[in-house]
Amino acid sequence: MSLEQARALLTAPGARFEMETVEIRGVPTRVWKNAPPSLAALQQLVRAYGERVFTIYEDERVTYEANYRAVCHLAGKLAEMGVGKGDRVALAMRNLPEWPTIFFAIASLGAIVVPLNAWWTGGELEYGLRDSGARLLFVDAERHERLKHCYEDLAGLDRVVVSRAGDAPGGKAVRLEALIGRTADWAALPDISFPQAEIAPDDDATIFYTSGTTGSPKGALGTHRNIVTNILSGGYSAARTLLRRGETPPAVPDHKTSLLVIPLFHVTACSAGLMSMMAAGATIVFMRRWDTVQAMEIIQRERVNMTGGVPTIAWQLLEHPERHNYDLSSLESIAYGGAPSAPELVKRIHEEFGALPGNGWGMTETMATVTSHSAEDYLARPTSAGLPVATADLKIMTLEGDRELPVGEVGELWARGPMIVKGYWNKPEATAETFVDGWVRTGDLARLDEEGFLYIVDRAKDMVIRGGxxxxxxxxxxxxxxxxxxxxxxxxxxxxxxxxxxxxxxxxxxxxxxxxxxxxxxxxxxxxxxxxxxxxxxxxxxxxxxxxxxxxxxxxxxxxx
Missing domain, CATH: 3.30.300.30 (ANL, C-terminal domain)
Structure with missing residues (x-):
């Protein structure tokens, strides 16, 4: 099926991926008509998966129902602490079962979740707390040790909640387990009402910090619409792939198990990964840290269908000398983003695993997915980052930003759609430079081909200019x-x-x-x-x-x- 036919069929009136045009910050924008209106709505919808396992971490298993109950109870505790709409609540911890629980408890109150980079040093984490103005902080024991010396110096920080702390933290800090118990206790929590908060799709929801490869990281202020857009974007891309192959997309998503090894404080994992997987009722396996042998053991034991993250992970699975000792036949997809991949990798994933490769393009400022590339289209165009989803527009501009370039020419990539964040937190000048009339200037050098496939050529600042x-x-x-x-x-x-x-x-x-x-x-x-x-x-x-x-x-x- 052609690209045009697939798009027309999937977005037709009454179809799952129907679009409508709404005004976002004064700009008419195509949006997914059937996207959940907020993170709170998403959390209530996925309760329907009930006793299906939501997260696995080592020997801990949390069902969708147990997670829902923990979200309700934690949101109630936060409300008692005075957390409400617009308050910033920071979250700094490795991928643990309580990470999504904390995330949704905060967002369901209309407060703004600030996922901080758990790899940051104490000084960098302190910068994120000060810059965001967070009034409350959730940390695991490692981040608590890294930060506890500065709690009293952060005047705006009212309370710290520590997960998995060995001892009573003291001072501003309390144990998470004192509020909602351990993960094993969540299923027995009383069934209480979900928090009631007035939340509109374009209300503030998250502040994700840019990677900060140059200068201080900037907080990208995202809305509920920004992040839930990925649910339909991911579904649309998967359905388009099936139609292109001649298959009919299922009415209900198949139950999949995913090994998620990218940190949840990154939009790829949280927005493109967690949101889509929750909506589909997937089971998500977390690892304490990436280890190739341990990953292969998990894939074999849990019959993992999907994994990935960055190309390095795929290479390490392919090249590991012990790979043939494990049954990895359950793998259906190995997808990655965040870094360019070699065409050879695309071919080897398919030939040696029998899995379909996938990648895409996005950035913190686009709340992850703008383009998606998978399966046969990816095998045929291994150097491309794929096609934009139906709600997104791309264009290639001169570096000066004064003229759009024709098909095939290299220039700066600009992107537009309901996934583009509002701007940078408390940085009006940087916001004005980067966000223009609904478009984001990405800083990526790229080209588009005649069919609309995107090819990322370089970061503008990484291009080498040799004698002109x-x-x-x-x-x-x-x-x-x-x-x-x-x-x-x-x-x-x-x-x-x-x-x-x-x-x-x-x-x-x-x-x-x-x-x-x-x-x-x-x-x-x-x-x-x-x-x-x-x-x-x-x-x-x-x-x-x-x-x-x-x-x-x-x-x-x-x-x-």
């Missing part, structure tokens, strides 16, 4: 990834007195594989123009450093040269 010639890092990285010894790589610019800068590469080789600098340079030279060949290559033993969003920290790599 533009070198897009993804082009060189794709060639390096195609070498059988390379499993992780990045291109960076290094200063040059005459040319301004030159390309250099950092490479991580597969276990047991060998390749020299000269061999890889010859490999690149045989495939793309000579001026794009890295003048130097450094080899590292570990996979390349990434932030929590999966983006390679190229500023750290430049020090190797």
């Amino acid at each position: 010639e533009n070198i897009y890092s993804s082009e060189v990285e794709d060639v390096l990834y195609a070498h059988p010894a390379v499993t992780d790589c990045a291109l960076v610019g290094i200063p040059h007195k005459i040319l301004g800068e030159e390309p250099a590469a950092v490479v991580h080789l597969a276990p047991g594989a060998e390749a020299s600098e000269a061999e890889l340079q010859d490999w690149v030279r045989a495939r793309i123009a000579a001026f794009k060949v890295p003048v130097a290559i450094r080899f590292v033993e570990a996979t390349l450093p990434r932030n929590a969003n999966g983006k390679i920290l190229k500023t750290e790599l430049k020090g190797l040269f």
Whole structure:
């Protein structure tokens, strides 16, 4: 089925993915007509999954009903503490069963959830608390140890709730278990009424912080509509894939089990992952930290259907010498975003796992999904980030932002739709620079083809300009990834007195594989123009450093040269 036919069928009047136009901040915008109006509405809808297992963490299993009861009780406790609409409540912890419970308890009161990066240092976490003006903080024991010295200095912080603390925390801090018990107790909590709060779709819901690869992280202020949009966007993309294949999308989503290894404080995991999986009644497995062998054990034991996150995870599953000791046949999809992937990876996922690969494009400012790419379309176009969902628009603009470029030309990607956040928290100048009449200026260099498929070429700031010639890092990285010894790589610019800068590469080789600098340079030279060949290559033993969003920290790599 053609793209046009699939879109027309899926979005027809009365169809599940019907659209309507509403005005959002003065801009007429296509939205999903059947999206839940708020996070509170979503939480009430998914109670219908009852005794189905919602989350698994080690030996803990929480059902949808038990989670619903815990949300109701925790929201009641927060209301007693004076938390109400518009208050900021921060959440800093690793992926634990209580993470989504806390998230929905806050959001169901109309308060604003501030998921803080659990990888941050104490000073960075303190910055997030001060910048957001959070009046209450939820932490796990590790983040509590990192932050407890500064609680009294944060005048606006009224209360700290600590999960899984060994000892009574004291001072401003109380134990989460004192409020709602342990996860094993949630199913026995009394059935009380859901919190009643007046929440409109475009009310503030979340502040997710940007990855902050340059300068201080900015808080992207998102609405209930922004985040629930992903539920229908993900469903639309999956249904489009089935129609394109000649299959009929099911009336009710199949029950899937997903191994979620991306941190929930990132929009990919929370917005694109958690929201869609909850809406479909999926079972979500959490890991304390990524470990390839442990992941394969979980996939085998729980019959996991979906996993992914960043390309590194897929590579490590493929390359691990013990892979054939585990039954991974339940895997149907390995999807990732946040970082470019090699075309070779797309092919190997399909050939060696029998699973369909998937990726997409989005950013914190778009609350995750804008484009989606999977299955046969991805296999046919492995360097693309896919098609925009039906409610999104893309255009390619000059770097000055004064003119739209024709199909095929590279420029800055701009995106528009109901997933675009309101702006940056308390940063009006940065908001005005980035958000223009409903569009977000992404800072990504990209092109669109005749069918509308998106190709991310580079981050504008990562492009290497050698003597006036533009070198897009993804082009060189794709060639390096195609070498059988390379499993992780990045291109960076290094200063040059005459040319301004030159390309250099950092490479991580597969276990047991060998390749020299000269061999890889010859490999690149045989495939793309000579001026794009890295003048130097450094080899590292570990996979390349990434932030929590999966983006390679190229500023750290430049020090190797």
